[in-house]
Amino acid sequence: MPELPTTARGIATRRRILDAAAVEFAQVGLAGARMDRILDAAEGNKARLYAYFGSKEGLFDAVISDRVDTSTDTVPFDVDDLPGWAVGLYDQNLRHPELARLIAWTRLERSPTGRWFDSTRHEHKLTAITQAQAAGRLRAGDPTDLLVLLISMASAWSPASSVYTATLDEPAADHERRRTLLRESVARAVAPETGEPLTF
Template identity: 75%
Template sequence: MPELPTTRRGSATSRRILDAAAEEFAQRGIAGARVERITAAARTNKAQLYSYFGSKDGLFDAVIADRVRDSTAAIPFDADDLAGWAVRLYDQGLHQPELVRLIAWTRLERRPSGRWFDGSEHIPKLAAIAEAQAAGRLRAGDPFDLIVLVIAMASAWGPASSVYTATADEPAAEHDRRRALLRDCVARAVAP
């Protein structure tokens, strides 16, 4: 049913819809999002949205795919500097909370248990970790568990934190203090 746009104009519209939808879904979730608000923000209409994405759910899927795609490359993974990687994740949560919130909505509204996605996005990381472990530069333990744990630590103050969500407008000293703690704790946790 959903048909991708074929003209230049259509692609631009589809792009605006994706951006507007990302914001709306990040803010309100799937059930809370309003198609009408999305089309208004994207300066288009519902017929267009439905012809490109088929349904509200289909649009959500498209938004997730879109955002995951260009965010995976944004923070290069380094099995030998997990502490630094964690700090970079902390900063990403501060400045681009959207994706984290989209992921959290998916977890709550769609996948209450198991892997968030198919997990394929982590495969290269798993190999890098196994290698670093074999070379004795990283502690023992299931590589996937290690990734999960490090991501959890980096997300401690993130947009889905159950205790405290940090924001970019806090004093820099606060962030520095957290970054230092995070870096040190991750380093200790994963040391060989």
């Protein structure tokens, strides 16, 4: 069982390893990553790396979890503004494309099936969606399916896309056009089946 650091120095070392590993894994994936490059970039040592993460696979899992947590904390979920939340994810993918790349590598190298995100991290979102559906504010259906759809829509221009990858150096008007399309599309997708479409 990997150990958690208990000192400020240990926490800082673990953070440097996670950050260096995120860059390495995002660029070359799990199979292509080299622990010596990660250690050189993190200015760490092999003993600490394996004590904290156990293995290269354990480090990869920790990086994915860390980046998902960071994204979750950066883009707060608001069930009453799902279009705004989706746009926030679009912007997060622009600023930090490594998470989408890491997810793409996970898909390529591990071929996951079924739900492969940590449900405990998303439980409050699923609960909020269920409550909003019961109140008639969102379309009916499986909350997980709805959440997966919204994340996929927000990631349509991310490095996980099979069609187009947006970057920060593109014209601002291009990003605004996509945000508008995303916001309007999500509003329609989550609107109740009866009555007027939701406005946000």
